[in-house]
Amino acid sequence: MNHAETTAIHAGRSDFAKLGCHAPPIDLSTTYPVDDLETARESLNIMAHGGQPEGNSVYARLHNPTVARFEEALARLEQTEEAVAFGSGMAALTACLLAARFKRQEMSKRTSLGEHVVAVRPIYGTSDHLLSNGLLGMTTTWTQPDTISEAVRPGETILVVIETPANPTISLVDIEDVVRQAGDIPVLVDSTFATPVLQNPCSLGASFTLHSATKFLGGYGDVIAGVVATSSIWARALRHVRVVTGALLHPLAGYLLHRGLTTLAVRVKAAQESAQILALRLKQHPAVKEVGYPGLLPCGPAAETFKRQMKGPGALVAFEIRGETPEEECRKATQLLDRLQLISHAVSLGATDTLLQHPASLTHFLVPRNERLASGITDGLLRLSVGLENVEDLWQDLRQALDSM
Ligand SMILES: *Cc1c(COP(=O)(O)O)cnc(C)c1O
Numbered sequence: 050m051n052h053a054e055t056t057a058i059h060a061g062r063s064d065f066a067k068l069g070c071h072a073p074p075i076d077l078s079t080t081y082p083v084d085d086l087e088t089a090r091e092s093l094n095i096m097a098h099g100g101q102p103e104g105n106s107v108y109a110r111l112h113n114p115t116v117a118r119f120e121e122a123l124a125r126l127e128q129t130e131e132a133v134a135f136g137s138g139m140a141a142l143t144a145c146l147l148a149a150r151f152k153r154q155e156m157s158k159r160t161s162l163g164e165h166v167v168a169v170r171p172i173y174g175t176s177d178h179l180l181s182n183g184l185l186g187m188t189t190t191w192t193q194p195d196t197i198s199e200a201v202r203p204g205e206t207i208l209v210v211i212e213t214p215a216n217p218t219i220s221l222v223d224i225e226d227v228v229r230q231a232g233d234i235p236v237l238v239d240s241t242f243a244t245p246v247l248q249n250p251c252s253l254g255a256s257f258t259l260h261s262a263t264k265f266l267g268g269y270g271d272v273i274a275g276v277v278a279t280s281s282i283w284a285r286a287l288r289h290v291r292v293v294t295g296a297l298l299h300p301l302a303g304y305l306l307h308r309g310l311t312t313l314a315v316r317v318k319a320a321q322e323s324a325q326i327l328a329l330r331l332k333q334h335p336a337v338k339e340v341g342y343p344g345l346l347p348c349g350p351a352a353e354t355f356k357r358q359m360k361g362p363g364a365l366v367a368f369e370i371r372g373e374t375p376e377e378e379c380r381k382a383t384q385l386l387d388r389l390q391l392i393s394h395a396v397s398l399g400a401t402d403t404l405l406q407h408p409a410s411l412t413h414f415l416v417p418r419n420e421r422l423a424s425g426i427t428d429g430l431l432r433l434s435v436g437l438e439n440v441e442d443l444w445q446d447l448r449q450a451l452d453s454m
Pocket residue numbers: 137138139140173175176212216239241242261262263264273274275
């Protein structure tokens with residue numbers, strides 16, 4: 050089997066020889082003319098239930114070849130049977146929740162069971178909001194990674210949701226341990242921060258590996274998308290949800306993501322190298338209280354988890370500003386953002402440029418304050434997404450802002 054760098058460049062291109070092309074064609078058709086009604090109807094029936102087209106694709110909500118090439122490439126990188134792409138990371142998470150519920154209903158032949166989800170904080174702010182607000186008719190028990198087995202309700206829990214490295218503290222959750230505790234309940238791992246280059250959760254027993262493809266997979270900050278790597282059985286369920294809810298990825302976005310994958314490994318490694326340097330320098334700066342970065346973990350269980358499940362510490366660094374009181378830490382953290390000259394003050398991550406943001410006042414603003422603090426999102430915490438600029442230029446910008454604290 051090839052290495053990830055090679056797979057990222059060649060996967061999803063098996064039909065090129067037949068097509069006689071070198072770059073992936075972008076198929077913008079919304080409909081596909083029917084030449085034989087019988088086979089088109091059969092193909093539609095298969096796709097409407099999440100299967101792949103047999104011959105005619107009929108209509109672009111059912112299947113698109115440009116998106117399918119990106120999906121094939123991502124599945125190869127995650128070493129899963131299949132992958133299913135969506136219009137955003139949130140659409141992908143929603144589809145996993147709905148697919149898990151549908152599967153449970155099919156198994157129990159009942160339509161409403163008061164479905165229950167178990168999840169671990171911290172987690173991406175909008176995922177937290179979706180799981181907390183009851184919009185999908187499910188309730189969520191928030192728990193610690195080591196008490197998942199107690200939070201799970203047999204016959205009721207449809208999914209266990211974790212994120213590792215977690216947003217925005219960059220803390221790690223032991224995937225294999227969570228899978229063991231979950232038993233026969235499927236586990237979803239949001240692996241956005243790790244990318245398939247650094248971590249493959251399905252190889253560790255997870256049922257769903259979710260990426261906000263908006264971040265590192267796209268890589269240039271110009272595509273919103275989500276993707277789930279999974280088994281063929283779950284992929285069928287996810288495509289079924291996608292067909293009926295319409296949470297599609299546009300073919301142009303599929304093309305950009307497929308192209309983005311070819312540079313994924315180099316981008317992640319270059320940004321990671323700078324992140325390691327910046328994390329260390331931040332840790333030594335007197336204005337910084339604490340740094341969260343998998344590459345700086347002291348010996349202990351977290352460092353063991355890191356070694357077991359990740360190939361590198363990644364390009365995201367969390368750090369806390371020092372202050373006398375939480376109010377002062379909050380004020381100083383936002384002041385630092387105002388003093389940046391090169392680094393952008395912006396949410397999101399995984400683009401070519403370096404971004405810094407203050408989770409307590411933006412991305413995790415909706416998480417209740419007590420819950421937020423309990424999960425490590427303090428008032429002085431900042432989250433840095435390291436890009437591809439020269440590391441000395443990045444440090445100079447951070448240092449001048451920190452020195453003036
Ligand atoms: C951005 C993000 C999401 C949501 O993805 P969208 O593409 O913005 O919908 C989910 N999880 C993590 C970890 C993210 O960073």
